[in-house]
Amino acid sequence: MISHRQQVTDMILSAKVLNNIQWSSVAQEIGLSKEWVTAACLGQMALNKEQAEKIGQIFNLSDEAVAWLQIVPYKGSLPTSVPTDPLIYRWYEVVNVYGSTIKELIHEEFGxxxxxxxxxxxxxxxxxxxxxxxxxxxxxxxxxxxxxx
Amino acid sequence: MISHRQQVTDMILSAKVLNNIQWSSVAQEIGLSKEWVTAACLGQMALNKEQAEKIGQIFNLSDEAVAWLQIVPYKGSLPTSVPTDPLIYRWYEVVNVYGSTIKELIHEEFGxxxxxxxxxxxxxxxxxxxxxxxxxxxxxxxxxxxxxx
Amino acid sequence: MISHRQQVTDMILSAKVLNNIQWSSVAQEIGLSKEWVTAACLGQMALNKEQAEKIGQIFNLSDEAVAWLQIVPYKGSLPTSVPTDPLIYRWYEVVNVYGSTIKELIHEEFGxxxxxxxxxxxxxxxxxxxxxxxxxxxxxxxxxxxxxx
Amino acid sequence: MISHRQQVTDMILSAKVLNNIQWSSVAQEIGLSKEWVTAACLGQMALNKEQAEKIGQIFNLSDEAVAWLQIVPYKGSLPTSVPTDPLIYRWYEVVNVYGSTIKELIHEEFGxxxxxxxxxxxxxxxxxxxxxxxxxxxxxxxxxxxxxx
Amino acid sequence: MISHRQQVTDMILSAKVLNNIQWSSVAQEIGLSKEWVTAACLGQMALNKEQAEKIGQIFNLSDEAVAWLQIVPYKGSLPTSVPTDPLIYRWYEVVNVYGSTIKELIHEEFGxxxxxxxxxxxxxxxxxxxxxxxxxxxxxxxxxxxxxx
Amino acid sequence: MISHRQQVTDMILSAKVLNNIQWSSVAQEIGLSKEWVTAACLGQMALNKEQAEKIGQIFNLSDEAVAWLQIVPYKGSLPTSVPTDPLIYRWYEVVNVYGSTIKELIHEEFGxxxxxxxxxxxxxxxxxxxxxxxxxxxxxxxxxxxxxx
Amino acid sequence: MISHRQQVTDMILSAKVLNNIQWSSVAQEIGLSKEWVTAACLGQMALNKEQAEKIGQIFNLSDEAVAWLQIVPYKGSLPTSVPTDPLIYRWYEVVNVYGSTIKELIHEEFGxxxxxxxxxxxxxxxxxxxxxxxxxxxxxxxxxxxxxx
Amino acid sequence: MISHRQQVTDMILSAKVLNNIQWSSVAQEIGLSKEWVTAACLGQMALNKEQAEKIGQIFNLSDEAVAWLQIVPYKGSLPTSVPTDPLIYRWYEVVNVYGSTIKELIHEEFGxxxxxxxxxxxxxxxxxxxxxxxxxxxxxxxxxxxxxx
Amino acid sequence: MISHRQQVTDMILSAKVLNNIQWSSVAQEIGLSKEWVTAACLGQMALNKEQAEKIGQIFNLSDEAVAWLQIVPYKGSLPTSVPTDPLIYRWYEVVNVYGSTIKELIHEEFGxxxxxxxxxxxxxxxxxxxxxxxxxxxxxxxxxxxxxx
Amino acid sequence: MISHRQQVTDMILSAKVLNNIQWSSVAQEIGLSKEWVTAACLGQMALNKEQAEKIGQIFNLSDEAVAWLQIVPYKGSLPTSVPTDPLIYRWYEVVNVYGSTIKELIHEEFGxxxxxxxxxxxxxxxxxxxxxxxxxxxxxxxxxxxxxx
Missing domain, CATH: 3.30.1160.10 (Cyanate lyase, C-terminal domain)
Structure with a gap:
C-alpha cells in the first residue's frame, strides 16, 4: 500500500543506484530539462500521465507508483529547516549572507x-x-x- | 561608541533613505558590482581602506564608522533561520524544494x-x-x- | 536617526492612539481598501510618494519618516513563528487544520x-x-x- | 491493529490514488461541502455513523477503519510548525504579513x-x-x- | 511616546510595587473579578473608558497610558513557549500530562x-x-x- | 516484545474503538475518577496490580501488557511543545494569556x-x-x- | 522606574563587582545558606522585608529596589533552554545522561x-x-x- | 540485525518488566553502584566484557546484544531538549532556577x-x-x- | 530494497560489532587515513569503486550496498543540532566558546x-x-x- | 553602571577598532598565547588582576571595567545555536560531518x-x-x- 509520495521516491532512488541510471539520461528520455525532471523524480513536482509512465518504465515502477507520480506532492526536500549537508548548506548560506542584498537590489530595480x-x-x-x-x-x-x- | 558593525549598517541605511541614494550609484563610484557593494554596505563583506573611505563620503560617516567598515563582520543578514519576508522566503523555498535536485545534479556532473x-x-x-x-x-x-x- | 521601518510603525501606532484615529478613515482619505492601507501603515507594504505624504499628515510624521514609508519593508508582522495572540492564532489554526484540505482542493481544481x-x-x-x-x-x-x- | 487515525487517513489516500476518486464526488455522495468532507477524510473532523459508512464504501475500508472515522482525531495536518509546501506556505505568509492588519480591523469593527x-x-x-x-x-x-x- | 501596551504594563507594575497595591483591591474598585482585572492590568484584556480611567487613577497613569488601556493588546503573557517559572510551568505540565485525557473526556461527553x-x-x-x-x-x-x- | 508503554496505550486505544468502550464505564469498574483512570490508560499514571488486571480484562490485554501498566511511564502526552489540536491548544492559550495573572494572584494570596x-x-x-x-x-x-x- | 526584577539583579551584580562582595559574606549577614541567599540576590527567590533591607544596605540599593526584592520574581536564570556556559552545561548534561537513571531509581525506591x-x-x-x-x-x-x- | 544500542536497551527494558527485575539487584550482582549500573543498562555507559556477560545472563540477551553492551553508546537519554516527564523536569528546573547560583558559588570557591x-x-x-x-x-x-x- | 545510505551504515555498524572490526585496520586495508575512512563508512563521504568493494568484503555487504557506498550521501552525522553526546558536545562547546576567537585570529592573519x-x-x-x-x-x-x- | 561582561567586551572591541590594535600584540604584552588572550578579551575567560590591569591599559578601560575582567563570565560566544557566520559555520560543519568519526576514533584508542x-x-x-x-x-x-x- 502506497500512502505517501516519499515511498515512490524511495523506489526511484533504489532503482537508480541498482541500475546506475543518470538523471541527465532520464531528462533526455522525457524531453525536458534535467533540473525539472530530477525535481519531479525526487517528489517535488507532479508529472502528467505520459511522463509518469515513462518514468515508470525507466525505474521499473508498479502501476500504483506511476499513479502516485501524477499526484501533486507535499513539497520541501530537506529534513531540517537549516540543512546540514554541506552542498545544500552553501545555498542556504548564500540566502542568509546575500538575502538582504537580493532584497535591496530587486526592489531598487522593480519596486x-x-x-x-x-x-x-x-x-x-x-x-x-x-x-x-x-x-x-x-x-x-x-x-x-x-x-x- | 561603536561596538558592532550593525551600528554602521544602521547609519548607512538611515543616510540612504534621507538622501535617496541608489545602490547602483554607490557601486559605480566604488567601481565594483552592485551585488558585492550592497552586501558590503549591509555588513556582509569587509571593505579595504580606499573603499571604506569612499563609502564614508557617500553616506557621510564618521572616521570611527569608516574604521569599522574595514573589520570583517559577523555575517548572516536574516533575523530568523526561516526568513519571513516574502521576497527572501522565495529563495529559501527554492533551496528547500530544489535542494535535493541541486545536490544530485552537481554530484552527477562533478562528483x-x-x-x-x-x-x-x-x-x-x-x-x-x-x-x-x-x-x-x-x-x-x-x-x-x-x-x- | 531612523534606521528601521519599525520605528515609523511605532510613531504611527502612538499617534493613532493619542488622536483616536480609525483605520477605515485613513483608508478613505487614501482612497484604497482598509486592508491594504492598514497593512501599509503597519509596515507590510510600501507606499508611493503621494500616499506617504498623506499618511504623514494624518499621523503627523517627520519628513524622514515619510521617506521611510516609501521604502519596501522587511515583511512579517508576527513576533513568533506560532502566534500567541488568540485572534491571530485562530488563523494559524485554520491553516494548520485545513492546510492539507486547501492543498487537495486547489490541486483538484487547478492542478x-x-x-x-x-x-x-x-x-x-x-x-x-x-x-x-x-x-x-x-x-x-x-x-x-x-x-x- | 489500528491505533491512530493517521492509519485510516493513509488507507483513504491510498485508495483515492488507486481508484482516482475526486474529493468533490465524495462530497456530493455525502451531501456536504467539499471543504468539510475533505478535511474529515484527511483526519481533521469526526464523522457520524452514516457518513463514516459511506466513506467506508467509497474507499473500501474495513469495519475497524470505519469505527475510527467516528472518533474525534488529534487535529493539525502539517508536519512542521512553519509549513514547507509552497501552496500551504502562502497561507502561512498571509497570516504572517497580514496578521496584525486582520487583528486591527476586526477589533476596530467588533471590539x-x-x-x-x-x-x-x-x-x-x-x-x-x-x-x-x-x-x-x-x-x-x-x-x-x-x-x- | 508610547507605542506598545507593554510600556503601560511596566508603568502599572512599577507603581504597584512602589505603592504596595493589591490586585484584589484594584478589582474591588473596578467591581469585577480579580482574575479579569489582573489580566487586564497585565496587558491581556482591553478596558472600557470608565475602567481605564479608574486604573489610571489607582496607578497614577498619564492620559496617553489611559488611552492605551482601551486598545486591544497583542495577547500572550509568557516570554518563552515553554514557561520557565515553576508556578506557571506546573500549569503547562498539567496541560502536557492531562492534555490527551481532557480531550478524551470532553469529546466523550460533548462530541x-x-x-x-x-x-x-x-x-x-x-x-x-x-x-x-x-x-x-x-x-x-x-x-x-x-x-x- | 513490549519495550515502551506507548505500545500498551496503542493496544488500549485500538480495543476501545473496536469495542466502543467508554472511559466513564472503565472508571466505574475501577472505582476511581474518570480523570485519573483515563490518564492512566493513556500512559500518564502507573496502576497497581489490581487496577492493571482489571484494565487488562476490559481491554483484553496480554499479561506482558498488564505488567507494563504497573510501570511508571515517561509522562507527557503531547507530540509537540505547542499543541496543534484545537481543544488542547485552548488550554495552552489559557496558560499563555492568564499565566502571569495566575502567578500574581496565587502569590498575593499565598506568598x-x-x-x-x-x-x-x-x-x-x-x-x-x-x-x-x-x-x-x-x-x-x-x-x-x-x-x- | 523599575518594572522588572532583572533591573535590581543588575544593580546587585554591579555593586558586587565594584565593592568586591562575596556571596558567602552576604549569606552570613542574612543568617541563611549561601545557596538560598545567592539565588535570592540573583532574582530567583523572594526576600522578606528584613532580609531585603539588609541586602539593600549591603549593595547600596534604593528603597524602590528594596521593595522589588520582596516581590516574587519570574524564575528561570538561564538565557537559553540548553545552557551554553560550560559549568552550567555540565549540570544539564548530568540531567540528560542520567535522567532516565534518576527516574528509574527514584521510582524503584518510592513508587x-x-x-x-x-x-x-x-x-x-x-x-x-x-x-x-x-x-x-x-x-x-x-x-x-x-x-x- | 542490531545496529543501534537503543535496540539492546529495549531488550533489557522488556526483560526487566517481564521478569520483574530490580535495578538494585542487578547492581549487587555486578558489584557496582545502582546509579552507574542502571545508567549502563539504559545505554549511557559502556560495560566491560565481564560486566556485559553478567548483564546478558540477567536479562537473557543474545551474544550480539552482549557485544553491543561493550560499545560506547551515543549518550543522552531524553527525547526532547526540555524534558516533559515531571520527575526529570524538576531536575531541569533546578538547573534553570539555581544555574546562575551554582555558577557563582563554585567560581567563588574554586575560581x-x-x-x-x-x-x-x-x-x-x-x-x-x-x-x-x-x-x-x-x-x-x-x-x-x-x-x- | 535500499533507498537511503543510512541503511548501509547500519549494516556496517552491525557487522563491525559482530566481528569486532577496528577502524584503524579498515583504514590500513584501504590505504588511507583512519579519519577519512571512518567518515566514509559512517556515511559522510563517497567511496570509489575499488574502495567500496574492499569495504564490502570487510563488512560482508551485498552488491547493492556496495553500489550505495559510491553514491554521495546526504551529510551530517548528528541527530540534533546541539549534540547531546558528551564527547561530541565538547567539540560543539569549543566552537561556541572559541568561535569568536577563531574568527578574529584567522581574519587577523589572513583577512x-x-x-x-x-x-x-x-x-x-x-x-x-x-x-x-x-x-x-x-x-x-x-x-x-x-x-x- | 556595568552589570554584564558583554559591556566590557563592547568597550574592548570599540577601542580595538579605533586604535587599530592587533590581538597578537596584546598577547605578546600579556605573555600568553594569542588564542587564550583573545578568548579572554572576548569575554570567554577570566583574567587575573595583573592581566586585567594590562588589558585595561591597552584598551583604556575604567577601573570598573578592569574589575569585571576578573569575574568569570557566562561563556558561549555565538548568538545562535547554529552559527550563521561562514567562517564559524565551517567549524560547526566539521563537528556535524565528522562528529561520529571523532567519537569512534577516540573511543577506539582510549575507551x-x-x-x-x-x-x-x-x-x-x-x-x-x-x-x-x-x-x-x-x-x-x-x-x-x-x-x-
Whole structure:
C-alpha cells in the first residue's frame, strides 16, 4: 500500500543506484530539462500521465507508483529547516549572507514585489575555468509586483 | 561608541533613505558590482581602506564608522533561520524544494564536493519579457571537491 | 536617526492612539481598501510618494519618516513563528487544520501550482447573523501554475 | 491493529490514488461541502455513523477503519510548525504579513474578541479572470467577544 | 511616546510595587473579578473608558497610558513557549500530562468541539486543608461544537 | 516484545474503538475518577496490580501488557511543545494569556510557592446553560511554599 | 522606574563587582545558606522585608529596589533552554545522561511521584582530594507521590 | 540485525518488566553502584566484557546484544531538549532556577573552571523524615580549572 | 530494497560489532587515513569503486550496498543540532566558546575569508603525558579568501 | 553602571577598532598565547588582576571595567545555536560531518570518555602551501575517562 509520495521516491532512488541510471539520461528520455525532471523524480513536482509512465518504465515502477507520480506532492526536500549537508548548506548560506542584498537590489530595480519561485526555472552548468571549474546556475523567476487595492 | 558593525549598517541605511541614494550609484563610484557593494554596505563583506573611505563620503560617516567598515563582520543578514519576508522566503523555498535536485545534479556532473559560497559571485539582471519582466540571477561558484586523504 | 521601518510603525501606532484615529478613515482619505492601507501603515507594504505624504499628515510624521514609508519593508508582522495572540492564532489554526484540505482542493481544481499571496487581496466584512454576527473574509489570489521546462 | 487515525487517513489516500476518486464526488455522495468532507477524510473532523459508512464504501475500508472515522482525531495536518509546501506556505505568509492588519480591523469593527475557527466554514471557488483565473476563498467565522466578569 | 501596551504594563507594575497595591483591591474598585482585572492590568484584556480611567487613577497613569488601556493588546503573557517559572510551568505540565485525557473526556461527553477560551472565566480560591491549604481553580468555558457544513 | 508503554496505550486505544468502550464505564469498574483512570490508560499514571488486571480484562490485554501498566511511564502526552489540536491548544492559550495573572494572584494570596501538579486532582463536568452548555473544570492542587534555608 | 526584577539583579551584580562582595559574606549577614541567599540576590527567590533591607544596605540599593526584592520574581536564570556556559552545561548534561537513571531509581525506591524542587535544598561544598579537589553537592527534595483519586 | 544500542536497551527494558527485575539487584550482582549500573543498562555507559556477560545472563540477551553492551553508546537519554516527564523536569528546573547560583558559588570557591560530569559520581538515597521522606542525592564531580596558556 | 545510505551504515555498524572490526585496520586495508575512512563508512563521504568493494568484503555487504557506498550521501552525522553526546558536545562547546576567537585570529592573519571544511583534513593522535594522556587533533583547511567582484 | 561582561567586551572591541590594535600584540604584552588572550578579551575567560590591569591599559578601560575582567563570565560566544557566520559555520560543519568519526576514533584508542574542553589548548597557525596557504589548528585536550563506581 502506497500512502505517501516519499515511498515512490524511495523506489526511484533504489532503482537508480541498482541500475546506475543518470538523471541527465532520464531528462533526455522525457524531453525536458534535467533540473525539472530530477525535481519531479525526487517528489517535488507532479508529472502528467505520459511522463509518469515513462518514468515508470525507466525505474521499473508498479502501476500504483506511476499513479502516485501524477499526484501533486507535499513539497520541501530537506529534513531540517537549516540543512546540514554541506552542498545544500552553501545555498542556504548564500540566502542568509546575500538575502538582504537580493532584497535591496530587486526592489531598487522593480519596486515592491517578489521574484517568483513558481514561474521559475533553473539551469545548472559546468563552466571550465583554469583555476578550477565552476558551477554556474541561472535562476529565472518572473517578477510579481505587490499592488495596492 | 561603536561596538558592532550593525551600528554602521544602521547609519548607512538611515543616510540612504534621507538622501535617496541608489545602490547602483554607490557601486559605480566604488567601481565594483552592485551585488558585492550592497552586501558590503549591509555588513556582509569587509571593505579595504580606499573603499571604506569612499563609502564614508557617500553616506557621510564618521572616521570611527569608516574604521569599522574595514573589520570583517559577523555575517548572516536574516533575523530568523526561516526568513519571513516574502521576497527572501522565495529563495529559501527554492533551496528547500530544489535542494535535493541541486545536490544530485552537481554530484552527477562533478562528483563529491560543493559549489563554493566564498569563491562566488552573483549577478542580478532584469530580463524583459512579454508576459511580464523576469528577474534573472546568475550564481557562479567554484566547484570544490572532497578528496580522500 | 531612523534606521528601521519599525520605528515609523511605532510613531504611527502612538499617534493613532493619542488622536483616536480609525483605520477605515485613513483608508478613505487614501482612497484604497482598509486592508491594504492598514497593512501599509503597519509596515507590510510600501507606499508611493503621494500616499506617504498623506499618511504623514494624518499621523503627523517627520519628513524622514515619510521617506521611510516609501521604502519596501522587511515583511512579517508576527513576533513568533506560532502566534500567541488568540485572534491571530485562530488563523494559524485554520491553516494548520485545513492546510492539507486547501492543498487537495486547489490541486483538484487547478492542478499543480499555488494561490498567490502577492497578486492577492483581502476583504473583511461584518455579516449580521441572528446567532451572533460573523466575520466574513474574502481572500482572492491568482492561481500560479507550476510548469515543466 | 489500528491505533491512530493517521492509519485510516493513509488507507483513504491510498485508495483515492488507486481508484482516482475526486474529493468533490465524495462530497456530493455525502451531501456536504467539499471543504468539510475533505478535511474529515484527511483526519481533521469526526464523522457520524452514516457518513463514516459511506466513506467506508467509497474507499473500501474495513469495519475497524470505519469505527475510527467516528472518533474525534488529534487535529493539525502539517508536519512542521512553519509549513514547507509552497501552496500551504502562502497561507502561512498571509497570516504572517497580514496578521496584525486582520487583528486591527476586526477589533476596530467588533471590539475585543476573536473570529471563531470552530463555528467556521470555508468555501473555495475558481474565479475566471482574463489575466489568469483566481482562487477565491470565503472564510466565515462567528465573532466571539471577550467579556469582562 | 508610547507605542506598545507593554510600556503601560511596566508603568502599572512599577507603581504597584512602589505603592504596595493589591490586585484584589484594584478589582474591588473596578467591581469585577480579580482574575479579569489582573489580566487586564497585565496587558491581556482591553478596558472600557470608565475602567481605564479608574486604573489610571489607582496607578497614577498619564492620559496617553489611559488611552492605551482601551486598545486591544497583542495577547500572550509568557516570554518563552515553554514557561520557565515553576508556578506557571506546573500549569503547562498539567496541560502536557492531562492534555490527551481532557480531550478524551470532553469529546466523550460533548462530541467534537472545544472548550472556549474566550467565553471563559476563571476563579482562583484558597481552600483550607489540614494537610496544607490548597489552590482551587474553577475554569468555565462554553462548549463550542464543530458542525459539518 | 513490549519495550515502551506507548505500545500498551496503542493496544488500549485500538480495543476501545473496536469495542466502543467508554472511559466513564472503565472508571466505574475501577472505582476511581474518570480523570485519573483515563490518564492512566493513556500512559500518564502507573496502576497497581489490581487496577492493571482489571484494565487488562476490559481491554483484553496480554499479561506482558498488564505488567507494563504497573510501570511508571515517561509522562507527557503531547507530540509537540505547542499543541496543534484545537481543544488542547485552548488550554495552552489559557496558560499563555492568564499565566502571569495566575502567578500574581496565587502569590498575593499565598506568598512565594507553587500550586502542585502532583498532589493534584481535576474534575471535568458539564454545566447546563441556556446560552449553550459549558465545560466546568475544577483543578485542585496543594500549595507548596518555597522556604528559605 | 523599575518594572522588572532583572533591573535590581543588575544593580546587585554591579555593586558586587565594584565593592568586591562575596556571596558567602552576604549569606552570613542574612543568617541563611549561601545557596538560598545567592539565588535570592540573583532574582530567583523572594526576600522578606528584613532580609531585603539588609541586602539593600549591603549593595547600596534604593528603597524602590528594596521593595522589588520582596516581590516574587519570574524564575528561570538561564538565557537559553540548553545552557551554553560550560559549568552550567555540565549540570544539564548530568540531567540528560542520567535522567532516565534518576527516574528509574527514584521510582524503584518510592513508587510513582517526584522529588520536589520546591521543598528542596542544596548544599555545595569543596571536598579535598589528593587527585584534585572535588565539588560535592547535596540535593535534598521531599518525595511527592502521585495518588489516584 | 542490531545496529543501534537503543535496540539492546529495549531488550533489557522488556526483560526487566517481564521478569520483574530490580535495578538494585542487578547492581549487587555486578558489584557496582545502582546509579552507574542502571545508567549502563539504559545505554549511557559502556560495560566491560565481564560486566556485559553478567548483564546478558540477567536479562537473557543474545551474544550480539552482549557485544553491543561493550560499545560506547551515543549518550543522552531524553527525547526532547526540555524534558516533559515531571520527575526529570524538576531536575531541569533546578538547573534553570539555581544555574546562575551554582555558577557563582563554585567560581567563588574554586575560581574559573567546571565541576566534571565525567569524573563524577551520583548517590541517590531515601532519607526518612517525619514530614514525608526525602530523596537525597549526592553529586560529586572533580573540579577542573581553566588554565591560561 | 535500499533507498537511503543510512541503511548501509547500519549494516556496517552491525557487522563491525559482530566481528569486532577496528577502524584503524579498515583504514590500513584501504590505504588511507583512519579519519577519512571512518567518515566514509559512517556515511559522510563517497567511496570509489575499488574502495567500496574492499569495504564490502570487510563488512560482508551485498552488491547493492556496495553500489550505495559510491553514491554521495546526504551529510551530517548528528541527530540534533546541539549534540547531546558528551564527547561530541565538547567539540560543539569549543566552537561556541572559541568561535569568536577563531574568527578574529584567522581574519587577523589572513583577512576576510574562511578555513575550508572541504579542502580539509583531520588527524587524531594520542599524546602521552604524565598528567594523563591527551587527545591531539590537527585540523588543516585551505584558507579561502572572499574577493570583491 | 556595568552589570554584564558583554559591556566590557563592547568597550574592548570599540577601542580595538579605533586604535587599530592587533590581538597578537596584546598577547605578546600579556605573555600568553594569542588564542587564550583573545578568548579572554572576548569575554570567554577570566583574567587575573595583573592581566586585567594590562588589558585595561591597552584598551583604556575604567577601573570598573578592569574589575569585571576578573569575574568569570557566562561563556558561549555565538548568538545562535547554529552559527550563521561562514567562517564559524565551517567549524560547526566539521563537528556535524565528522562528529561520529571523532567519537569512534577516540573511543577506539582510549575507551569510553571524552577529550576535555577545559584542560584544553588551541594553536592556530598559517601553513604556506603552493596551492594556497592553509589554516592549521592544533587542538589538545586531556582524555578524561568515564569510570565505573
Amino acid at each position: 515592491d514585489g517578489i521574484m517568483s519561485a513558481i514561474d521559475f526555472s533553473m539551469d545548472i552548468q559546468r563552466e571550465s575555468h583554469e583555476n578550477g571549474d565552476r558551477v554556474n546556475v541561472v535562476l529565472s523567476g518572473k517578477f510579481l509586483p505587490y499592488k495596492s487595492y | 563529491d564536493g560543493i559549489m563554493s559560497a566564498i569563491d562566488f559571485s552573483m549577478d542580478i539582471q532584469r530580463e524583459s519579457h512579454e508576459n511580464g519582466d523576469r528577474v534573472n540571477v546568475v550564481l557562479s561558484g567554484k566547484f570544490l571537491p572532497y578528496k580522500s586523504y | 499543480d501550482g499555488i494561490m498567490s499571496a502577492i497578486d492577492f487581496s483581502m476583504d473583511i466584512q461584518r455579516e449580521s447573523h441572528e446567532n451572533g454576527d460573523r466575520v466574513n473574509v474574502v481572500l482572492s489570489g491568482k492561481f500560479l501554475p507550476y510548469k515543466s521546462y | 475585543d474578541g476573536i473570529m471563531s475557527a470552530i463555528d467556521f466554514s470555508m468555501d473555495i471557488q475558481r474565479e475566471s479572470h482574463e489575466n489568469g483565473d483566481r482562487v477565491n476563498v470565503v472564510l466565515s467565522g462567528k465573532f466571539l467577544p471577550y467579556k469582562s466578569y | 467534537d468541539g472545544i472548550m472556549s477560551a474566550i467565553d471563559f472565566s476563571m476563579d482562583i480560591q484558597r481552600e483550607s486543608h489540614e494537610n496544607g491549604d490548597r489552590v482551587n481553580v474553577v475554569l468555565s468555558g462554553k462548549f463550542l461544537p464543530y458542525k459539518s457544513y | 512565594d510557592g507553587i500550586m502542585s501538579a502532583i498532589d493534584f486532582s481535576m474534575d471535568i463536568q458539564r454545566e447546563s446553560h441556556e446560552n449553550g452548555d459549558r465545560v466546568n473544570v475544577v483543578l485542585s492542587g496543594k500549595f507548596l511554599p518555597y522556604k528559605s534555608y | 510513582d511521584g517526584i522529588m520536589s524542587a520546591i521543598d528542596f535544598s542544596m548544599d555545595i561544598q569543596r571536598e579535598s582530594h589528593e587527585n584534585g579537589d572535588r565539588v560535592n553537592v547535596v540535593l535534598s527534595g521531599k518525595f511527592l507521590p502521585y495518588k489516584s483519586y | 574559573d573552571g567546571i565541576m566534571s560530569a565525567i569524573d563524577f559520581s551520583m548517590d541517590i538515597q531515601r532519607e526518612s523524615h517525619e514530614n514525608g521522606d526525602r530523596v537525597n542525592v549526592v553529586l560529586s564531580g572533580k573540579f577542573l580549572p581553566y588554565k591560561s596558556y | 576576510d575569508g574562511i578555513m575550508s571544511a572541504i579542502d580539509f583534513s583531520m588527524d587524531i593522535q594520542r599524546e602521552s603525558h604524565e598528567n594523563g594522556d591527551r587527545v591531539n587533533v590537527v585540523l588543516s583547511g585551505k584558507f579561502l579568501p572572499y574577493k570583491s567582484y | 569510553d570518555g571524552i577529550m576535555s574542553a577545559i584542560d584544553f589548548s588551541m594553536d592556530i597557525q598559517r601553513e604556506s602551501h603552493e596551492n594556497g596557504d592553509r589554516v592549521n589548528v592544533v587542538l589538545s585536550g586531556k582524555f578524561l575517562p568515564y569510570k565505573s563506581y
